[in-house]
Amino acid sequence: xxxxxxxxxxxxxxxxxxxxxxxxxxxxxxxxxxxxxxxxxxxxxxxxxxxxxxxxxxxxxxxxxxxxxxxxxxxxxxxxxxxxxxxxxxxxxxxxxxxxxxxxxxxxxxxxxxxxxxxxxxxxxxxxxxxxxxxxxxxxxxxxxxxxxxxxxxxxxxxxxxxxxxxxxxxxxxxxxxxxxxxxxxxxxxxxxxxxxxxxxxxxxxxxxxxxxxxxxxxxxxxxxxxxxxxxxxxxxxxxxxxxxxxxxxxxxxxxxxxxxxxxxxxxxxxxxxxxxxxxxxxxxxxxxxxxxxxxxxxxxxxxxxxxxxxxxxxxxxxxxxxxxxxxxxxxxxxxxxxxxxxxxxxxxxxxxxxxxxxxxxxxxxxxxxxxxxxxxxxxxxxxxxxxx
Amino acid sequence: xxxxxxxxxxxxxxxxxxxxxxxxxxxxxxxxxxxxxxxxxxxxxxxxxxxxxxxxxxxxxxxxxxxxxxxxxxxxxxxxxxxxxxxxxxxxxxxxxxxxxxxxxxxxxxxxxxxxxxxxxxxxxxxxxxxxxxxxxxxxxxxxxxxxxxxxxxxxxxxxxxxxxxxxxxxxxxxxxxxxxxxxxxxxxxxxxxxxxxxxxxxxxxxxxxxxxxxxxxxxxxxxxxxxxxxxxxxxxxxxxxxxxxxxxxxxxxxxxxxxxxxxxxxxxxxxxxxxxxxxxxxxxxxxxxxxxxxxxxxxxxxxxxxxxxxxxxxxxxxxxxxxxxxxxxxxxxxxxxxxxxxxxxxxxxxxxxxxxxxxxxxxxxxxxxxxxxxxxxxxxxxxxxxxxxxxxxxxxxxxxxxxxxxxxxxxxxxxxxxxxxxx
Numbered sequence: 001x002x003x004x005x006x007x008x009x010x011x012x013x014x015x016x017x018x019x020x021x022x023x024x025x026x027x028x029x030x031x032x033x034x035x036x037x038x039x040x041x042x043x044x045x046x047x048x049x050x051x052x053x054x055x056x057x058x059x060x061x062x063x064x065x066x067x068x069x070x071x072x073x074x075x076x077x078x079x080x081x082x083x084x085x086x087x088x089x090x091x092x093x094x095x096x097x098x099x100x101x102x103x104x105x106x107x108x109x110x111x112x113x114x115x116x117x118x119x120x121x122x123x124x125x126x127x128x129x130x131x132x133x134x135x136x137x138x139x140x141x142x143x144x145x146x147x148x149x150x151x152x153x154x155x156x157x158x159x160x161x162x163x164x165x166x167x168x169x170x171x172x173x174x175x176x177x178x179x180x181x182x183x184x185x186x187x188x189x190x191x192x193x194x195x196x197x198x199x200x201x202x203x204x205x206x207x208x209x210x211x212x213x214x215x216x217x218x219x220x221x222x223x224x225x226x227x228x229x230x231x232x233x234x235x236x237x238x239x240x241x242x243x244x245x246x247x248x249x250x251x252x253x254x255x256x257x258x259x260x261x262x263x264x265x266x267x268x269x270x271x272x273x274x275x276x277x278x279x280x281x282x283x284x285x286x287x288x289x290x291x292x293x294x295x296x297x298x299x300x301x302x303x304x305x306x307x308x309x310x311x312x313x314x315x316x317x318x319x320x321x322x323x324x325x326x327x328x329x330x331x332x333x334x335x336x337x338x339x340x341x342x343x344x345x346x347x348x349x350x351x352x353x354x355x356x357x358x359x360x361x362x363x364x365x366x367x368x369x370x371x372x373x374x375x376x377x378x379x380x381x382x383x384x385x386x387x388x389x
Numbered sequence: 390x391x392x393x394x395x396x397x398x399x400x401x402x403x404x405x406x407x408x409x410x411x412x413x414x415x416x417x418x419x420x421x422x423x424x425x426x427x428x429x430x431x432x433x434x435x436x437x438x439x440x441x442x443x444x445x446x447x448x449x450x451x452x453x454x455x456x457x458x459x460x461x462x463x464x465x466x467x468x469x470x471x472x473x474x475x476x477x478x479x480x481x482x483x484x485x486x487x488x489x490x491x492x493x494x495x496x497x498x499x500x501x502x503x504x505x506x507x508x509x510x511x512x513x514x515x516x517x518x519x520x521x522x523x524x525x526x527x528x529x530x531x532x533x534x535x536x537x538x539x540x541x542x543x544x545x546x547x548x549x550x551x552x553x554x555x556x557x558x559x560x561x562x563x564x565x566x567x568x569x570x571x572x573x574x575x576x577x578x579x580x581x582x583x584x585x586x587x588x589x590x591x592x593x594x595x596x597x598x599x600x601x602x603x604x605x606x607x608x609x610x611x612x613x614x615x616x617x618x619x620x621x622x623x624x625x626x627x628x629x630x631x632x633x634x635x636x637x638x639x640x641x642x643x644x645x646x647x648x649x650x651x652x653x654x655x656x657x658x659x660x661x662x663x664x665x666x667x668x669x670x671x672x673x674x675x676x677x678x679x680x681x682x683x684x685x686x687x688x689x690x691x692x693x694x695x696x697x698x699x700x701x702x703x704x705x706x707x708x709x710x711x712x713x714x715x716x717x718x719x720x721x722x723x724x725x726x727x728x729x730x731x732x733x734x735x736x737x738x739x740x741x742x743x744x745x746x747x748x749x750x751x752x753x754x755x756x757x758x759x760x761x762x763x764x765x766x767x768x769x770x771x772x773x774x775x776x777x778x779x780x781x782x783x784x785x786x787x788x789x790x791x792x793x794x795x796x797x798x799x800x801x802x803x804x805x806x807x808x809x810x811x812x813x
Binding site: 072073074075077078082102104106107108110111112113114115117118119126127128129131132133135137138139141142145146149302303305306307309312332334335336337338340341342343344345347348361 | 467468469470472473474477506509510511513514515517518520521524527529531533534536537541543544546547550551554555723724725726727728747749752753755756757758759760764777
């Protein structure tokens with residue numbers, strides 16, 4: 001029987017491998033295979049999968065990559081993820097990518113789509129826009145067309161036809177994956193000592209490079225192993241970590257939050273796996289179903305317009321209530337416009353709801369964790385001392 | 390003494406009148422709509438007789454009046470990060486400090502926040518922040534980015550549907566006025582007239598000497614057409630006057646008028662990418678004209694509409710033309726298009742080089758500019774330089790640094806000239 005430690009070791013190896021050996025192996029296993037990269041936060045991976053291609057999350061270089069070339073492309077006041085992504089590109093570490101999708105996350109990712117077009121002219125590059133209008137006949141219709149354009153683009157890239165049946169099959173496979181992902185998150189919210197934040201992070205991170213079927217199997221194994229293993233329960237404060245939806249924090253930062261006395265019971269690290277809440281129906285037009293799911297069952301995050309003031313912060317507060325969290329840790333990358341502009345509004349919402357919070361910034365390559373540990377530790381202590389009923 | 394030409398006096402009077410109208414709107418029973426410059430729907434707003442308030446213009450006006458330093462500090466005290474857009478913080482800080490317009494009177498609360506999401510992600514967050522302050526109706530006009538360098542029918546139809554089904558009903562509701570498409574057509578025709586004259590003004594920089602500075606002077610020239618006046622007879626008249634003045638300068642072989650009077654010898658013709666700094670605007674400009682550097686084309690003057698590639702508001706397709714306008718603004722174009730445009734400017738205006746003013750606050754402009762610079766050097770063989778300032782945060786304007794870089798840049802241009810092979 002596989003243990004959580006074994007699964008975690010495998011996931012850690014995938015996480016640390018900035019040459020993406022597993023992806024290269026997948027591609028080499030059969031002639032004509034194509035790999036399509038995507039950046040945070042959300043792209044409909046189902047369509048890439050239905051084309052027989054492997055969608056691969058490109059989340060920057062973390063703290064394991066020395067950025068030499070990438071810094072020459074960006075001013076000091078721009079976040080880290082685009083420069084380490086450029087580094088991955090110019091050093092040939094992602095030369096297996098046949099295509100690259102840049103979602104409408106922010107202006108930096110948006111402009112990176114144009115840079116990629118200039119720097120890698122042979123690749124299929126698409127800026128993937130999503131609607132900020134959530135009316136079926138307006139934003140829904142626009143988005144369904146955008147999905148159709150993506151489908152056509154991938155068909156041209158792979159010289160394949162993506163049938164509706166193939167799309168439905170892929171949606172079903174991703175539905176299953178979303179259920180397993182949710183099950184892991186539910187387990188951690190219920191019994192966080194059984195599924196430490198670093199392990200959950202690495203598990204989800206593995207889903208960025210593994211074929212979805214393999215990832216689902218891994219999640220199932222982890223759930224089984226976690227249920228079997230007894231682990232010590234600590235008197236930690238339960239927190240939700242938010243703001244880290246694009247540039248990822250170094251693993252040590254997540255570890256530091258845990259070591260400082262916090263159980264992370266929810267987070268927004270890799271929202272692509274949980275963006276659509278619940279199953280996407282398998283009947284009807286599959287692109288329309290993906291569009292409707294996006295309009296009406298998406299997570300709420302900074303890159304998405306919130307149509308009413310009353311809803312601002314509700315998703316986060318609901319997450320706190322649902323998971324029994326005692327506080328919120330705002331961990332945002334330096335120079336991240338969406339997260340940092342959103343933060344004051346979420347602060348206000350939490351204040352109104354009487355939920356304690358603390359905030360700090362990080363960079364994907366940050367090495368000094370002592371200040372984080374002190375801040376998170378103080379926060380955990382304050383919760384334990386003063387927030388108890 | 391600085392010469393004040395009729396067009397300058399006219400613009401000054403128009404802006405003052407508009408701020409007076411805006412600050413007195415509640416007394417006169419007029420409705421106020423806050424909206425952004427790029428992709429603004431001014432012709433449509435005119436159909437409902439609402440007064441528009443443009444937060445970016447307030448921020449830049451405050452920047453030029455040296456007020457934004459304190460406003461930004463105030464916003465940071467309120468919890469806004471030092472990392473984010475200073476226009477937003479200048480606006481938030483201004484509200485916290487009494488929300489006074491440049492005429493010294495309080496700005497009214499908007500009746501509608503019309504979020505035109507063109508070319509800048511931050512706009513969305515900015516309006517969410519304003520909504521929290523004002524608690525008023527908000528309408529989002531989502532303008533898709535031209536990621537592939539084209540405007541597709543799907544994109545156009547999406548914007549038109551939003552204008553028809555979301556924006557117009559909200560304006561009708563707020564103003565109590567029924568939408569009249571013929572009135573919109575009239576305003577669009579008025580816009581097109583002014584746009585023709587603006588293009589002639591901008592293109593006058595092809596002359597030697599250039600009669601205009603297309604960046605420092607250009608930001609004044611775009612004032613009326615980018616803001617509350619596009620589509621009005623006032624704007625048409627302003628551009629008619631301006632064009633006549635510029636044509637006269639061309640005929641007389643004169644250069645642009647600077648704050649220190651008419652510019653002397655023009656030694657360097659530059660194309661500039663990026664917005665200017667507003668907090669030290671005159672000091673900044675002086676660093677250029679003192680050295681004989683004139684800007685012959687700029688991209689910032691295309692941020693609220695790109696007319697010199699042929700676009701005109703078209704009364705025969707009123708909603709479609711608004712959609713095309715929104716999607717065609719400079720920062721809504723992808724990076725390859727921006728590089729192409731700059732290359733064209735460098736050739737069409739016979740520029741000596743490219744200068745990028747990289748703005749700390751503005752990722753929409755700034756992210757990717759270093760690659761743009763490399764690409765343009767490669768394509769044109771002309772020298773490029775990079776300076777860094779900010780829009781309205783005085784902490785990020787270092788005159789000595791900027792001067793050093795400009796001096797080196799001008800030397801580089803001289804060096805290139807000396808090395809240029811001469812005809813046998």
